[in-house]
Amino acid sequence: MTRIPDRLEAGSPYPLGATFDGLGVNFAVFSAHAEKIELCLFDEYGRREIARLELPEWTDEIWHGYLPDARPGMLYGFRAHGPYAPEQGHRFNPNKLLLDPYTRRTFGRIRWSDALHGYRVNSPRADLSFDRRDSAAAMPKSVVVSNSFDWGDDRRPNTPWSETVIYEAHVKGLTQLMENVPHNERGTYRALSHPDVIAHLQRLGITAIELLPIQGFVQDRFLQEKGLVNYWGYNTLSFFAPEQRYLGDGDADDLRLAVRRFHAAGIEVLLDVVYNHTAEGSELGQTMCFRGLDNATYYRLQKDNPRYCVNDTGTGNTFNLDQPRVLQMVTDSLRYWVESYHVDGFRFDLGSTLGRTGDGAFDPGASFFDVLRQDPVLGRVKLISEPWDIGPGGYQLGNHPPGFAEWNDKFRDSTRRFWKGDTGVRPEFAARLSGSGDLFDRRARRPWASVNYVASHDGQTLADLTEYEQRHNEANGEDNRDGHSDNQSCNWGVEGPTDDPAIKAVRERVRRSMLITVLASLGTPMLLAGDEFGRTQQGNNNAYCQDNEISWLDWAQAASEEGQSLSHFVRRLILIRKHYPLVRSSAFLYGEEIAPGIRNLDWFDERGQSLTPDDWQNPEGKALVMRRARLLESGRYEAITLLMNGSQVPLDFALPEPHDYRRLLVDSADTGIGERDLEGTTVQVQDRAAVLLYATGSVE
Template identity: 40%
Template sequence: MLMRQPCPDLQFAYALPFGATPSATGTQFSVFSRSATEMRLLLYNKVNDREPAQVIDFDRDTDRWGDIWSLNVPGLEPGQLYHFQASGPWEPENGHRFDASARLIDPYAQALAGTYQTGKDGLVRPPKCVVVDHSFDWEGDRHLRRDMSETVIYEMHVRGFTKSRTAKVKAGGSYLGVIEKIPYLKSLGITAVELMPVHEFPIRDPHGKKITRPNYWGYDPMAFFAPHRGYAHSSAPGAQVVEFKQMVKALHAAGIEVILDVVFNHTCEGNENGPTLSFKGLENQVYYILSEGQHYCNYSGCGNTINGNHPVVREMIFHCLRHWVHNYHIDGFRFDLASILSRDRSGNLVPNPPMVELIAEDPMLADTKIIAEAWDAAGAYQVGSFGNHRWAEWNGRYRDDARGFWRGDGGTLGPLATRLAGSSDLYEHAGRPPFCSINFITSHDGFTMNDLVSYKDKHNDANGENNNDGDNHNISDNYGVEGPTRKKCISTIRGQQVRNMLATLLVSQGVPMIVSGDEVRRTQKGNNNAYCQDNDISWFDWRLVDKNADLMRFVSGLIQFRKNQPTIRRKEYLTGRPVDGRKIPDVSWYGADGSPLHWDQGALAMTAYIAAPSRLDDPEGLGRDLVMMFNSTGDNLEFELPSIGRGAIWNLFVDTSAPSPNDIYPEVDGPVAPSNRIIEVGRHSLKIFVCNASLS
């Protein structure tokens, strides 16, 4: 009888059909090009070599199979550096832009090395591709498979997280630097990091010069399969592959999932005036959406648009996702400007786009989280209607409604209640559960939480675009002074508003996303579009961890409470009806006086009574009834505890108007609500009470 033998170090890997594949006898090189007339492989000995040590021509008769050019080079090992070079028609009017002199990055390159160079002939040489061996001791690491409803996302920039000297790490600004700060992430309590783009993007411009306004964020892809070399601590070719895997393994060991922000909507090759670095020189008319056969459609706002629903490009995207999941153990993806994936080859938005459905149904991605930024730069806005139940979405409506309510905007009470309850208006009609809503109030794109309450207007002068870049619709306020102030009254209300919004975010149904540094009031000095600020404007200032330790305590306490409370992370929508034999509804809304809320009165104060979930959703019976009292007015108000809460003992959990440490009671052992049920809620503040036992 055959017995199954454990083999903890043997991991499932995903072999790519194209690119450079090493074997015991050599390396196989395969690349797609339908219209090329000749193909060459350029091999280099060193990163700084401007000219190849060897050029190998593909034989049209023996090395071409259909539209795939493929040859095996004996003796070549991992670490080998290479480019492709393709000859073909130069017919821009027909979509062809072949340049026989261009050195081309392999679309399936798994690592890049070096940077742009200029040869004696004045031609640009892009970074070199690296042959990669994916052997790595994962020590049994697997995807964590945490339920989406239990997820708390932390959006962060790999470099910016530890690049500041204040981080005091050995490998600042790198994958290894993230590892050094894992204890901090664990103390905060988040369950997943969402990394801003880590696939390769340009460090210098095509002419070898330092970019005046570098794309620090990384939304400028150059090689989708390759981890960014700029985040590696070692400069050795391919070091980024190993260091990235070390980071993922360490995060998993700490119970933290890794979600990648992927940009399958454009590339760094730009429009007709942009450089030929890869896709343009191999099969331009296939990889990009073109207008009139020659002009680049710009639905991304970045010069070109990936032709995501072309079968060849669709296949590349699938191979890329599987590659990151199975070769790097990635737990999920956030798709930047995902609405572009809903456009056909002519750029038209189509219902039930095949690309979106196939990603959701791909069996090799079944363990992953998939999140859409459900809009694009050409006006498509699909929040609430993107894909099926597998797709979660960045909920831009949540951001706007939460900001508006806490700023005191009229007509925002009802919208806030809807967002607090899971945004059923957006997702329920399509059979999508509350955790399809990724709730956020801030993201990398816009003000930080500190700046949201410190600036009425954006201050992007450092970007060099005369403050014309960035969104003008910020739904922000400065409460009397633009920017930093020593006025205590203004500082106090700003602190309360930060707590109000973070608390609201973390007790809402759906999945909360926090931006790195918001938990300690990181500032970008009013810059709401810091895409090009690779400096202190964007970097995490670790001195703030001590300076604002009280806010850090507040946020970590809320995250821990969320983990413990199934009441605020339901998998089904609140209905306003009794459930599981209880006499009280799962959610009830009241005015400050304890009477049923009248939504049309334009009030800015309300009480939400949320009952514990049924035993079906909470088999261990951990859920507790909650009372949340919201006061966005400029006056202190007396709230009356709803009558359905009469007879129970209610402990204060959060009071955003109270100074630390009385702003939160992490053990839910705060003062008991007064017997007369009258509770004062300070202006611009929130109070949350927890029942010490569920009512029947």
């Protein structure tokens, strides 16, 4: 055991966190308002505090000290002394053990207790009271680590944005029911890159896997009391530490090995990250880390009454990225995941919050965006924002700066509405098919900035969009009140599963039509894991708390005849997208004439006639043809034409002039994916079906 001195040496204010240098460990933690910070050391089981040492130095608001002879594996935490004055925004309570914000690993888990609160729960004075109970027994501990991993010849795929196809998945849900994965490894980082997972993604043609949160998160007390869990993980407390639940009997190197294997397969790894809030909740929440270290700095507080948190996130608190040290911690965290785990990019939950300035307004020139764009490490990885929160002016789709892609919910909603037959959708739908230039074509942004999807973790799966018109969240324990009430879905006659062959045929056709829409539109396509084989959540559109078969991927379903048929269809679409540059154009197109009678983007109706302004305003128009074309060096042109029939009856589509060689690439009504040459000038498109064509011709 390390000999513990009576006091720490001075150490260094940099780097922040616990850093092993081979001879000992340097501890450094930020607090602008603390009066004293103590380092607490624990036995190997985390049960007994064996020493409490004051950090002796305070440099540029960084408290620091050095412990000679300390080694990796040591368990520790902090206690912060200072004013307990909620009316002024300060909530220091040295009775509460605090995690190191920079901890690279945690030991143990939260044991829910009222002692975790800085105030006396149920006191008449509420959070103005002061709780003197020691919270150490209920708290996980920070762990000193020494990161060393042999990355060998690991090379990032560096897939261009215009060629990227994203697959959104959950670490546990992806492999929990995968038969060939050993039982003790299912749902872990070790299983993440199992050969069966990689083979499946490669067969599909996926270029990037986007993982739901894997930074250390906290289980919600109210969920645990109902026998549920925070399955999605949007409740982060440890922004540098991999979530323990996915370690199994392994360690963080299993995650690094998974990344390395994905890279060897040509697949990038993106992380869904949550820097808009923390797991400490509102001013009535727990004191576990940031609140106890410096509540007035880490969180945005109401200006007229700093006792209360600003709640632009809907989770009780909002991280204050307008503060330099908070911004530093976030960027240090991001850089750590890129450098230590070799991840290839990030999707930012509630990204609008990250762009809010001191007055609470969204600013595309906010410090967070500027720092990432100029950073030599972070400026070179993929950056994706969820462009909304619940704060004032929170919906900011299209308003992020260059370098960022954004989840496009307008694409999602217009696609769902068109294929269920809504009226008046055609103009909006066309704008989304063509890359949403009305939203993104500014400041040298490109179509890839629009992340196009029809289903994500948040909401119904693709299959459920065609089977359920109502949410079915009874298992969540909130009397089916949670989740969106309007899914823009259609059950086509029966709520839930059915054996009716006619209804099943329509449902399958609509699913394939929506998949064609996602993969044949300009922008970056994203698929929800399992949608490629018809995964269902039994109508649950808010499965955040369902760590069970509702959320896990059913690989037996993937192996079924229907599952394999749909997977083959998705594979074909991705191959088409890869083979034909016009499907994934890297530039916005606005209908410029490139040859007589040929524009780089053109719109027609089922008669083969160009749509007039009156046609666009016709609310009953449910047929649409999009043709994209480009000139070839040979003096010819090539075109990709997408025929879409959102009506309830089959239609004969007259192919727009000029006529030349045409090939049908894919038809959502043809389960056999019958690619064939076309003769004649018309193509029959079934009701609620889409057909994709390729054509070439001579330039006159």
